[in-house]
Amino acid sequence: MSAQHGHTSHDGTHDHGAGPHANHGHTHEHQQRHDHHGTHGHPHRHDTPPSGASRLRHRLAHLLTPHSHETADKTDPALEASARGLRALWVSLAVLGVTAVAQAVVVVLSGSVALLGDTVHNAADALTALPLAVAFVLGRRAANRRFTYGYGRAEDIAGLVIVLTIAASAAFAAWTAIDRLVNPRDVEYLPAVAVAAVIGFLGNEWVARYRIRVGRDIGSAALVADGLHARTDGFTSLAVLIGAGGAALGWRLADPIVGLAITAAIALVLRDACREVFRRVMDAVDPAVVDAAEHALRHVPGVLTVGELRMRWIGHRLRAEVAIVVDGALSVRAAHEVAVAAEHALLHAVPKLTAALVHADPAPAPGVPDPHAPLAHHAA
Structure with missing residues (x-):
């Protein structure tokens, strides 16, 4: 049979x-490397040397429509997806870095513990881009005899790290809110704190939308989870803003009460991130x-x-x-x-x-x- x-x-x-293919062991790309001698699969004719006009046209074509003579250099959709993911990480890292620095300046001036916690959240969110970037780079490595499916699972492991980071953010937010309930504190420079909170919220929400959009476009559950993590930090910034408003009205418990509410919101985001990542780890489609x-x-x-x-x-x-x-x-x-x-x-x-x-x-x-x-x- x-x-x-x-x-x-x-x-x-x-x-x-x-x-049918007599030599099926060669993939399409591998076979092209054996018989590809010119651009776009068209071999050059060597019986007559190209004229000066032909060489000029060829160079202009390179400038106007860049292309590669090597099949290995042509765009691979999976590699292009990795490049998009890395680009999203570096752009969001820069945005969150600027946001954290701006908030840190206000923390020094105001002594706001709530804003300090928000700044720490933003810095941690920026740093979660690093393990995910390592995973994207590692995932580009070719399969070998030990990792016969390649290194793509590194991205899923990074997603687990991000889920744990979101959980830690929720725990930190809850602890900060409870501590503020037990030990109320006055906050100085409330207008500056409010501006810093707005900056934190806008920066995190922009990064969240960007990461989630790119993550869904390229099929990266880890990048989507990282975007959801940025959204949790945006909620924390919003809590700082509402708390500053309550403090300005003389309600000292506004900040911790809103902080507890935001902790509940972070828990909901954590649920979504867990669903994204653990379904992927369990091979769900x-x-x-x-x-x-x-x-x-x-x-x-x-x-x-x-x-x-x-x-x-x-x-x-x-x-x-x-x-x-x-x-x-x-x-x-x-x-x-x-x-x-x-x-x-x-x-x-x-x-x-x-x-x-x-x-x-x-x-x-x-x-x-x-x-x-x-x-x-x-x-x-």
């Missing part, structure tokens, strides 16, 4: 051809993505039905493993051709999918033994 099976497996680059993959596979010519379909996130990269059922009379080459077409359909139908393994099973036939019977005793 070996002639009735075909499968295709890739680890990061994909063969999008529709026909949106059921709508699975539905889209099955729909695409069922419309591939030669696919009779879709068997087992599994999908998982590794960092911000999505992988799939699927078994399709094909006509049992097909040759190995023809079955492989259907499998390649099925993978091609998946890559177009599922955003952020970077790798798929497709296995072709023969359709059951009367009098033909089950080809998976030798595996039956291994079933759970």
Whole structure:
């Protein structure tokens, strides 16, 4: 029955051809490196040297439309996603750094403990960008014989660190509020404290929106969680502002009471961050993505039905493993051709999918033994 099976497996680059490939061990990118001699896949002709006008046109083309002569240098969607994630981290780190410095100046002038706590929160939020940046850089490393799926899981580990940081922020906010209830304090320079609180809120909310948007665009649960962390610090800044307003009206307990309310808000954000990160760690995917993959596979010519379909996130990269059922009379080459077409359909139908393994099973036939019977005793 070996002639009735075909499968295709890739680890990061994909063969999008529709026909069979005699040397399937080479991915599309690897094969191009062997036969790519010119730009955009067009080999240069060496029988006649290019004229001066041709060389000039070529240089102008480079200036107006930059491109690479090396296939390895062409844009990889997964690497581009990592670059976007890193860019979001560095931009938000700069914004939060400026915010924390501005608040620290007011803390020195006013002696506001509430604003000090907010400043510490902002500094901690800025620093959470560092482990996540390390995870993005580490995730770019190629898979090897020890880490056969690559290093994308580092991003999920960074997400766990961020969740723990949000939890610590909630605990710190609660402790600060309770301490202020027990030991009320007067705050000086209330207008300056209010301005610093507004700066903290606006800076954190801008960073939160930016991180969450980019994180959802590239499929990074860790970056979304980091954005939610920035939002918790924005809530803390808002608490400082409301507390300063209450203090200005002579209500000394305004700051701690609002602080407790903001602690509850941080707990709600923590719940959302936990859901984002732990679902990713447990290999959860949106059921709508699975539905889209099955729909695409069922419309591939030669696919009779879709068997087992599994999908998982590794960092911000999505992988799939699927078994399709094909006509049992097909040759190995023809079955492989259907499998390649099925993978091609998946890559177009599922955003952020970077790798798929497709296995072709023969359709059951009367009098033909089950080809998976030798595996039956291994079933759970």
